[in-house]
Amino acid sequence: MLQRPPRDTRLDLLRGWLQLQIFASHAHGSLIGIWGISAAWGLSDSSEQFLFLSGFALGSVLVLKEHRAGPRAAWRDLMLRVARLWRTHLIVVCGFAALVIATEMAFRWPGEAAAMGWSWLLVEPWLALPAAAILLYQPQYMGILPVFILCMLALALLIRGMERVGAWALLPPLALYGAVQAWGWHLPGLGGTEVEFNPLAYVVVVLIPPRPMTPRAWPAQALAAAGRNSLNVFCLGLFFSYAAASLFRAFPGAVPWLDLPLVGGGALGLMAVAQAAERRRRDPALAR
Known part of the structure; x- marks a missing residue:
């Protein structure tokens, strides 16, 4: 063991x-x-490096958990981590929106919230909040945690693939990285924002x-x-x-x-x- x-x-x-x-x-x-x-x-910038190191550490934890307690325990542990990060993201979205609005009022900067992509939340919160929950509404400063959540899920699939086909499992993410660099693939966001898509650094x-x-x-x-x-x-x-x-x-x-x-x-x-x-x-x- x-x-x-x-x-x-x-x-x-x-x-x-x-x-x-x-x-x-x-x-x-x-x-x-x-x-x-x-x-x-x-x-590469610090966000990409941190993402790489976090994936390295999390992958080690998942492999250890899987060998000691089985695949189900490893997946359960991962889902708990993802849920915690997702919950934190939603809390940060709401708290940061309040900070931006307060700053706009305090410094009398009309349009500050709109310029940072928060206008949809102010006008149609019943649509913006669900969009934030599915990680597709990303005003400024809100793009990093969704990337972590998605990468955590992808990492589990990658580890499972490497157990089955070895290093060949790296081909899809490498091909995706090449496509992003060659053709500038970019996922569209909601509410006038863009999904932050950072490749591995x-x-x-x-x-x-x-x-x-x-x-x-x-x-x-x-x-x-x-x-x-x-x-x-x-x-x-x-x-x-x-x-x-x-x-x-x-x-x-x-x-x-x-x-x-x-x-x-x-x-x-x-x-x-x-x-x-x-x-x-x-x-x-x-x-x-």
């Missing part, structure tokens, strides 16, 4: 670092968000330290905590980044002075939230 390996802190550190990059890149107007992310210097794995590590310094511990609590960090980071982007837009002349306090402070805040979640997990009394 396969044994559960120890959690690889290297992946947690890398995923935590990518979460901070995602936060910075969403803070539109930030110089850090333009030049301090991997998309400015490499072939490449990760330079040689940059990962060659041996397992136990971080001791606070920055490394906080970064690893952000990687282990990536869903909460990502969702909260969306709100932080839009707030920062709104301030950059409201005070364009102060961007050089606001950039580091807002983006750097937001990154520290996200890591602090992740560490607080770690403490609650270790001490059940704190979670009450």
